[in-house]
Amino acid sequence: MIKRCKDKSTDICVSGFPGDVIISVSYILSGKNQLVIIMTLNKPTPLNLANHAYWNLGGQNSGNILNxxxxxxxxxxxxxxxxxxxxxxxxxxxxxxxxxxxx
Structure with missing residues:
Protein backbone atom coordinates (compact mmCIF):
# COMPACT_ATOMS: atom_id res chain seq x y z
CA MET A 1 0.00 0.00 0.00
CA ILE A 2 1.20 3.50 -0.86
CA LYS A 3 -0.29 6.29 1.20
CA ARG A 4 0.14 10.07 1.13
CA CYS A 5 -1.64 12.25 3.67
CA LYS A 6 -1.85 16.02 3.85
CA ASP A 7 -3.71 17.98 6.50
CA LYS A 8 -4.73 21.58 5.91
CA SER A 9 -6.29 23.79 8.55
CA THR A 10 -7.72 27.23 7.82
CA ASP A 11 -9.42 29.93 9.84
CA ILE A 12 -11.76 32.78 8.99
CA CYS A 13 -8.99 35.40 9.08
CA VAL A 14 -6.98 33.63 6.38
CA SER A 15 -9.52 31.99 4.08
CA GLY A 16 -12.75 33.92 4.41
CA PHE A 17 -14.75 30.81 5.35
CA PRO A 18 -17.37 31.35 8.08
CA GLY A 19 -15.77 28.63 10.20
CA ASP A 20 -12.64 26.57 10.69
CA VAL A 21 -11.94 24.02 7.95
CA ILE A 22 -9.77 20.96 8.53
CA ILE A 23 -9.11 18.81 5.46
CA SER A 24 -7.34 15.47 5.36
CA VAL A 25 -6.65 13.71 2.05
CA SER A 26 -5.32 10.17 1.72
CA TYR A 27 -4.18 8.72 -1.59
CA ILE A 28 -4.26 4.96 -1.07
CA LEU A 29 -3.27 2.47 -3.74
CA SER A 30 -4.69 -0.81 -2.47
CA GLY A 31 -7.06 -3.58 -3.47
CA LYS A 32 -9.95 -1.25 -2.62
CA ASN A 33 -8.79 1.56 -5.01
CA GLN A 34 -9.49 4.34 -2.53
CA LEU A 35 -9.35 8.11 -2.47
CA VAL A 36 -10.44 9.40 0.94
CA ILE A 37 -11.22 13.08 1.60
CA ILE A 38 -12.34 13.98 5.13
CA MET A 39 -13.54 17.47 6.07
CA THR A 40 -14.29 18.75 9.55
CA LEU A 41 -16.19 22.03 9.89
CA ASN A 42 -17.33 23.85 13.02
CA LYS A 43 -19.97 25.98 11.19
CA PRO A 44 -22.06 25.51 8.03
CA THR A 45 -19.53 26.36 5.32
CA PRO A 46 -20.00 26.51 1.52
CA LEU A 47 -17.15 24.36 0.31
CA ASN A 48 -16.80 22.13 -2.74
CA LEU A 49 -13.64 20.04 -2.87
CA ALA A 50 -12.47 18.59 -6.17
CA ASN A 51 -9.75 16.08 -6.95
CA HIS A 52 -7.34 16.87 -9.77
CA ALA A 53 -4.69 14.23 -9.18
CA TYR A 54 -2.55 13.12 -12.11
CA TRP A 55 -0.68 9.83 -12.01
CA ASN A 56 2.38 8.78 -13.96
CA LEU A 57 1.80 5.02 -13.97
CA GLY A 58 4.99 4.19 -15.84
CA GLY A 59 7.29 6.22 -13.61
CA GLN A 60 9.29 9.36 -14.18
CA ASN A 61 10.42 9.98 -17.79
CA SER A 62 8.48 6.94 -19.02
CA GLY A 63 6.91 8.73 -21.98
CA ASN A 64 3.29 9.40 -22.86
CA ILE A 65 0.11 7.55 -21.89
CA LEU A 66 -0.91 6.39 -25.36
CA ASN A 67 -0.22 2.72 -24.55
Missing part, protein backbone atom coordinates in the same frame (compact mmCIF):
# COMPACT_ATOMS: atom_id res chain seq x y z
CA UNK A 68 -2.05 2.74 -21.20
CA UNK A 69 -5.40 0.97 -20.72
CA UNK A 70 -8.08 2.28 -18.35
CA UNK A 71 -11.09 0.56 -16.81
CA UNK A 72 -13.52 2.33 -14.45
CA UNK A 73 -16.07 0.24 -12.56
CA UNK A 74 -18.72 2.96 -12.58
CA UNK A 75 -21.91 2.37 -14.55
CA UNK A 76 -23.58 5.71 -13.81
CA UNK A 77 -22.79 9.42 -13.64
CA UNK A 78 -24.74 12.30 -12.14
CA UNK A 79 -26.93 13.88 -14.82
CA UNK A 80 -26.64 17.63 -15.44
CA UNK A 81 -28.93 20.19 -17.05
CA UNK A 82 -28.09 22.50 -19.98
CA UNK A 83 -26.12 24.77 -17.60
CA UNK A 84 -24.12 21.76 -16.30
CA UNK A 85 -25.88 21.91 -12.92
CA UNK A 86 -26.39 18.46 -11.33
CA UNK A 87 -30.04 17.37 -11.47
CA UNK A 88 -29.84 14.81 -8.66
CA UNK A 89 -30.60 12.00 -11.10
CA UNK A 90 -28.22 9.32 -12.35
CA UNK A 91 -27.57 8.48 -16.01
CA UNK A 92 -26.08 5.32 -17.47
CA UNK A 93 -22.63 5.60 -19.04
CA UNK A 94 -23.33 2.73 -21.46
CA UNK A 95 -22.57 3.79 -25.03
CA UNK A 96 -21.37 7.27 -24.03
CA UNK A 97 -17.92 8.85 -23.96
CA UNK A 98 -17.92 8.12 -20.21
CA UNK A 99 -18.18 4.34 -20.73
CA UNK A 100 -14.94 2.82 -19.42
CA UNK A 101 -16.55 -0.36 -18.09
CA UNK A 102 -14.41 -2.47 -20.42
CA UNK A 103 -10.68 -1.86 -20.88
Missing amino acids: EVVQIFGSQIIAVDNKLIPTGKFASVKGTTYDFLKP
Whole structure:
Protein backbone atom coordinates (compact mmCIF):
# COMPACT_ATOMS: atom_id res chain seq x y z
CA MET A 1 0.00 0.00 0.00
CA ILE A 2 1.20 3.50 -0.86
CA LYS A 3 -0.29 6.29 1.20
CA ARG A 4 0.14 10.07 1.13
CA CYS A 5 -1.64 12.25 3.67
CA LYS A 6 -1.85 16.02 3.85
CA ASP A 7 -3.71 17.98 6.50
CA LYS A 8 -4.73 21.58 5.91
CA SER A 9 -6.29 23.79 8.55
CA THR A 10 -7.72 27.23 7.82
CA ASP A 11 -9.42 29.93 9.84
CA ILE A 12 -11.76 32.78 8.99
CA CYS A 13 -8.99 35.40 9.08
CA VAL A 14 -6.98 33.63 6.38
CA SER A 15 -9.52 31.99 4.08
CA GLY A 16 -12.75 33.92 4.41
CA PHE A 17 -14.75 30.81 5.35
CA PRO A 18 -17.37 31.35 8.08
CA GLY A 19 -15.77 28.63 10.20
CA ASP A 20 -12.64 26.57 10.69
CA VAL A 21 -11.94 24.02 7.95
CA ILE A 22 -9.77 20.96 8.53
CA ILE A 23 -9.11 18.81 5.46
CA SER A 24 -7.34 15.47 5.36
CA VAL A 25 -6.65 13.71 2.05
CA SER A 26 -5.32 10.17 1.72
CA TYR A 27 -4.18 8.72 -1.59
CA ILE A 28 -4.26 4.96 -1.07
CA LEU A 29 -3.27 2.47 -3.74
CA SER A 30 -4.69 -0.81 -2.47
CA GLY A 31 -7.06 -3.58 -3.47
CA LYS A 32 -9.95 -1.25 -2.62
CA ASN A 33 -8.79 1.56 -5.01
CA GLN A 34 -9.49 4.34 -2.53
CA LEU A 35 -9.35 8.11 -2.47
CA VAL A 36 -10.44 9.40 0.94
CA ILE A 37 -11.22 13.08 1.60
CA ILE A 38 -12.34 13.98 5.13
CA MET A 39 -13.54 17.47 6.07
CA THR A 40 -14.29 18.75 9.55
CA LEU A 41 -16.19 22.03 9.89
CA ASN A 42 -17.33 23.85 13.02
CA LYS A 43 -19.97 25.98 11.19
CA PRO A 44 -22.06 25.51 8.03
CA THR A 45 -19.53 26.36 5.32
CA PRO A 46 -20.00 26.51 1.52
CA LEU A 47 -17.15 24.36 0.31
CA ASN A 48 -16.80 22.13 -2.74
CA LEU A 49 -13.64 20.04 -2.87
CA ALA A 50 -12.47 18.59 -6.17
CA ASN A 51 -9.75 16.08 -6.95
CA HIS A 52 -7.34 16.87 -9.77
CA ALA A 53 -4.69 14.23 -9.18
CA TYR A 54 -2.55 13.12 -12.11
CA TRP A 55 -0.68 9.83 -12.01
CA ASN A 56 2.38 8.78 -13.96
CA LEU A 57 1.80 5.02 -13.97
CA GLY A 58 4.99 4.19 -15.84
CA GLY A 59 7.29 6.22 -13.61
CA GLN A 60 9.29 9.36 -14.18
CA ASN A 61 10.42 9.98 -17.79
CA SER A 62 8.48 6.94 -19.02
CA GLY A 63 6.91 8.73 -21.98
CA ASN A 64 3.29 9.40 -22.86
CA ILE A 65 0.11 7.55 -21.89
CA LEU A 66 -0.91 6.39 -25.36
CA ASN A 67 -0.22 2.72 -24.55
CA GLU A 68 -2.05 2.74 -21.20
CA VAL A 69 -5.40 0.97 -20.72
CA VAL A 70 -8.08 2.28 -18.35
CA GLN A 71 -11.09 0.56 -16.81
CA ILE A 72 -13.52 2.33 -14.45
CA PHE A 73 -16.07 0.24 -12.56
CA GLY A 74 -18.72 2.96 -12.58
CA SER A 75 -21.91 2.37 -14.55
CA GLN A 76 -23.58 5.71 -13.81
CA ILE A 77 -22.79 9.42 -13.64
CA ILE A 78 -24.74 12.30 -12.14
CA ALA A 79 -26.93 13.88 -14.82
CA VAL A 80 -26.64 17.63 -15.44
CA ASP A 81 -28.93 20.19 -17.05
CA ASN A 82 -28.09 22.50 -19.98
CA LYS A 83 -26.12 24.77 -17.60
CA LEU A 84 -24.12 21.76 -16.30
CA ILE A 85 -25.88 21.91 -12.92
CA PRO A 86 -26.39 18.46 -11.33
CA THR A 87 -30.04 17.37 -11.47
CA GLY A 88 -29.84 14.81 -8.66
CA LYS A 89 -30.60 12.00 -11.10
CA PHE A 90 -28.22 9.32 -12.35
CA ALA A 91 -27.57 8.48 -16.01
CA SER A 92 -26.08 5.32 -17.47
CA VAL A 93 -22.63 5.60 -19.04
CA LYS A 94 -23.33 2.73 -21.46
CA GLY A 95 -22.57 3.79 -25.03
CA THR A 96 -21.37 7.27 -24.03
CA THR A 97 -17.92 8.85 -23.96
CA TYR A 98 -17.92 8.12 -20.21
CA ASP A 99 -18.18 4.34 -20.73
CA PHE A 100 -14.94 2.82 -19.42
CA LEU A 101 -16.55 -0.36 -18.09
CA LYS A 102 -14.41 -2.47 -20.42
CA PRO A 103 -10.68 -1.86 -20.88
